[in-house]
Amino acid sequence: MTSNLISRYVAVWNEPDPTARRRAVAELWAEDGVQYTETAEHHGHDALQARVAGAYDQFVAPGEFAFTAADDVVTHHDAVTFTTHMVPATGGAPVWSGTLFLLLGADGRIRRDYQFTGTEAGTRAVVTEFLGRLAGGDPDRIAGLFADVVDWQLDWPEAGHPAVPWIRERSTRADVADHFRALNAFHGERGATTPRILVDGRDAVVLGEIRQTVKATGRPYAARCALHLTVEGGLITRYHVYEDSLTVAQAFTG
Known part of the structure; x- marks a missing residue:
């Protein structure tokens, strides 16, 4: 179940179809779900949809980059943590990496999504x-x-x-x-x-x-x-x- 969640999480950032992307956001995050980055907060499906679409338009749509997940997932009760990378679309070393810490609800959807961008990742x-x-x-x-x-x-x-x-x-x-x-x-x-x-x-x-x-x-x-x-x-x-x-x-x- 966890591996499926991570696959769907990464896929939504690479999804080119706005309708499919909106549906995926609703399936991944709870209605009151929040993503916290180091500089911003995104509350609810509309804000999360805008956040994902913005990242797609900036990095993926031009054909330069794609998002992937590292094979380092750790789970603990309702918490999941793993690393994501933004890599050149043609292959090569990541140009950005972040550590994700997700808190899940009883239905398996994300209630809190904390993104840490750090030197170590x-x-x-x-x-x-x-x-x-x-x-x-x-x-x-x-x-x-x-x-x-x-x-x-x-x-x-x-x-x-x-x-x-x-x-x-x-x-x-x-x-x-x-x-x-x-x-x-x-x-x-x-x-x-x-x-x-x-x-x-x-x-x-x-x-x-x-x-x-x-x-x-x-x-x-x-x-x-x-x-x-x-x-x-x-x-x-x-x-x-x-x-x-x-x-x-x-x-x-x-």
């Missing part, structure tokens, strides 16, 4: 998109999430290591693409454990374990790692990696 959205692109392996798509200038640091001696030439100083978006291109050149099968993402404002820490295969020898290896990422303006500006570098070097030197 945006940070988590960009980091999640980055991990998805990282799994896809396309260096240019990965680099597209980075700022023009990046604070780049890997947990290696400044002189580097001859067995892992891709690990060196980087500072630009082009460098980022080159880094992941080199990773692809030296590795065969690549994977990772399900990461844990910790977010504090603009900063995020990703904890996990990488599992890769040396392309030249077919030797598999696994190494624990942590990423410290900073997101500003929807782009990654800091990329600090702390990994089990000894395991990586041994995999390539035998």
Whole structure:
């Protein structure tokens, strides 16, 4: 029931037909339902209809953006919370994210709708998109999430290591693409454990374990790692990696 509610909630913001949109608003919110944003209140079906229509006309109708929901729903008695994103219609990282907190009535319709637009939701959205692109392996798509200038640091001696030439100083978006291109050149099968993402404002820490295969020898290896990422303006500006570098070097030197 909750997943259906969230699907319908997101769909109404993308609905192009005014009649269908008005009907969906009446089915989602109670007659005295209210949405609270950080700067406004929208009371009742007429105000909610105007609110949804305004967002559609501004963001969705021109064909630039669409609204989606993250897979992070939490329910507690008559309360539901989840994250929504506004993403480019052609795909890519969210340009806006918000956390929704809904209080439902006995009939399952929304009585109170609190929308929080915060830095942490945006940070988590960009980091999640980055991990998805990282799994896809396309260096240019990965680099597209980075700022023009990046604070780049890997947990290696400044002189580097001859067995892992891709690990060196980087500072630009082009460098980022080159880094992941080199990773692809030296590795065969690549994977990772399900990461844990910790977010504090603009900063995020990703904890996990990488599992890769040396392309030249077919030797598999696994190494624990942590990423410290900073997101500003929807782009990654800091990329600090702390990994089990000894395991990586041994995999390539035998």
